[in-house]
Structure formats: C-alpha cells, structure tokens
Amino acid sequence: MKKIILLLVASAILATGSYAQKYFTKTGKVNFDATSSGSPEKIEGVNRTVTCVVDAKTGNMQFAVLMKGFEFERALMEEHFNENYVESDKFPKAEFKGNIANNDKVSYAKDGTYTVTVKGKLTMHGETKDVETEGKITIQSGKVSAAADFQVLLSDYKISIPGLVADKVSKSAKISVSCSLEALKG
C-alpha cells in the first residue's frame, strides 16, 4: 500500500515538475513614437516597467504595460498623453496576449538568434485588436531577449487626434518592444 502512495505522490510531483520553462521580466522596455513627419517636436515616450512572460513550451506570451509608466521629455506631453489621449485613469493598463507562431523553431536551450512571428490581441484604451508582427528572440547563456517593432493605428483604439495637433501627432504610432527575460522559478 505504501508503495502505491509513494508512486502517486511521485507522479504528482513529476506532473508539477513537467511545468514548461517560463521566462519573465518586470523591467521590459516599450517605446512609442507618434511623431508626424515634419513635426518640430518629437512625440515619443518610453516605458521601462513593462511586465512580460513567455512560456517556452507553448510559445504563449503576454505583456502588461502600465500607461502611467510612460515617460516623456516634456511634462506637458506626459500630462496630455494620460489625460486626453489614452485616459490612464479609466484604462490604466495595456495588455498583449499572444503566441509565437513558429515557436518550435526556437530552441531555448541553445544560444542563437531566431526570427519569429508573433500573433495576438492587443488591448489598449478599452479596445482589443489583432496584432501580428515579426520579432527576434535571442538566447544567450540561458537568458532570453525579445524584440519587436510594429505599427498601430491610433483610431483602431479610439484614440482621437484633434485637428489642431494633427501636424505634430501622427495617426499611427510605431511601437518598439525590447525585453530581456529571466527564467521564472516556481
């Protein structure tokens, strides 16, 4: 009888042990640039407190971005970004839930750089839209870095640009993501 118990417990431990390897960061970087061509000032912000989790086994990946974490060169721009455009009090977080489409190509155990295609849903300003982009995953001595650039149309997320500032703020924003991830224990 004791053997049976041992067996069951052991298999249970194994089952939990077979959790896929996951990687995470809380200090990922997201840059956005909505400068209109010919604008005298740069409309760009950076967020260095992005949370990201990647599941190496399934290729699932998720991002969480606190909108108030975006920093701008000009304080007024930061205020307008939060107050008038993304309405951070109403919609404090942007989230991406997606999947690395060709995850089987990436061998997380070996050093190397892989070009991947990421598909998923980006939720921002209360709106959810499908996003697809190419990115790079670099493995170096057990650490994973992920980087991607893509464009979003601000009107897709119901972020309106008033006519007065149309010469400065572009209708679409270029988003650059770069994260270095560490193995998630536990």
Add this chain to the structure above:
Amino acid sequence: MNKKNQLLRIAIVLTGILYVESLRAQEEDLLKLLGEEKPKKEIVKNAFKSPRVINGHSMEFLRPGTMDFRILHRFGQLDQGYDNFFGLDQASMRMGFDFGILKNLMVGFGRSTYRKELDGYIKYAPFLQSTGKGAFPFTIALVSGMTMDGLPWADPTRKNFFTSRLAYYFQTIIGRKITEGLTLQLMPTMVHKNLVQLASESNNIYSVGVGGRLRLSRRVSLTCDYFHVYNRPKDSEYQDPLSVGFDIETGGHVFQLHFSNSTGMNERAFITETTGRWDKTEIRFGFNLSRVFQIKKKKTKEK
C-alpha cells in the same frame, strides 16, 4: 475503516488536485504567475488644468522644470453697453511667470496694470492627495505672497514710507479631486495691508474662498471661485469676488474664459478691492492665457 485506506484516499485526492493544477497551467494567465502587483502610492494629478482656478490659486502644481507664462486680461463692465463695446474697450492686464521647482513647490511673480502692482508668491504643499498604499485624501497647500503698489504717492507732501506700498497674503488650500470630473477646494486666506484707505478698515482682512472644477469634456471644464470676506466695515463699497468660467485646453495653451466682478488679479486686489456687483451686472469678461514651457528637459533616453 482502517488507517491505510484513509491515507490512500488522501493521497489520491492530493494527486488529483496536483494533476488538475498542472493541466490548467497550460492555459493559465501567464501574467498571474508573477503575482498581483500591489497598488503603489500614486499622487493624484490634474485636479485643475492650471495652478490657478480663475483668480485664486488652485491645489494643482506646475510640473518640476516647467515655466508657465500667463497673460491675464480683465475688461470693463458689461453694463457699459455698446458705447464701450460691453467693456472690451477697456482692459486691465497682468503678466506673470510661474515656475515649478519640485512636485510640491512653486514660485511666481507678476505685474498688473491695476495700481501698477508687482506681486510674488511661494506655494508649497506638505501633503499631496494620493492613492494606493499610504494614501492621503487631500492636498494641503500653503501660499505666502507679497504685493507692492507702484502708483505715485497720493499725497507727496506728507512723509511716505516705502512699507506703505506693501501688502501680504497667506493662504491655505485644502482640496480634493473627488472624481475624475469634479474637484473642490477651500481656501482660508488672510490679507494684511500695511496701509489702508480708511480708519474704519482693518489691516488684516480675513476671508474664506471656495473653488471648483467640473469637467465637461476631455478639453473643456467649468470653473468657479468665490471668496467671502468676514471683516469688512458695514458701509464698505467692496464686494465678495465671484468668478465663473471655462477652461479650454488646446494642446499647448490653456484658455480660461470667464466672467467676474473683480478687476484685480492678485490676492490683495481681488479679495479686498472688488467693487462690481453681480446683481447689477457690474461684471466683466476676462481671460487668462497660459502657456507652459519646458525649461529643464526630462531625461528619457538612456546614456
């Protein structure tokens, strides 16, 4: 029932739970693995669009490293009719520069055409309204200011002292952004004049002000401020200043358009020397134009 059976049962149940957990892990919310973020202490911003409600100081501070260039206009009384184009033919103005030093410290100075008066102030908040851990429900700000009359002496034949030109004001602002759209504040204020016009007037003038903002849309809000003076002589011609207006934000500028019964644009002038009466339409149209410049740029780029 024997002991072994019981143990077995417990083991099976435990194993089952662990299996289910491990299966669920495949589709779980990956972000939840990192645990819930604790809400951080966060200072409530944008209680007002600018550091002034209309005439009075607001609970809002300029961001550190910025300068607010303000041009204030007050026109003549509306009841003057078409002859003076409802007051627009006459204008009184104040030009001011305000500087944000810390998130809770700012200074400013300005000069008004009314009495050729120079004024300056320092505004400091020991407490800022915040949310999250260790939140504080109100902003409490202290303002201390000074004004200097620039008119020639009324009677140059008598002995005049420079200090007679000076007046001081001390104000406490207790304000709260109640909801995203509504902000209210209370401003107990004391104005001290070194020289008063009449013997019946007190050198110390005590008043309490209220101010508020109601957001009508993302860029337009309704604002109001009012001061009630407590120790005015009974026969005084002066009135309590009441101003009602709109804040319109255009991206780089804030326009404050309003109607007010006061001409003065500093605390001494509008609290103690407002003559117009709302009930006699002795009110004036006025506007404040505010343009914020970034003096010290924030570093967002990594070295």
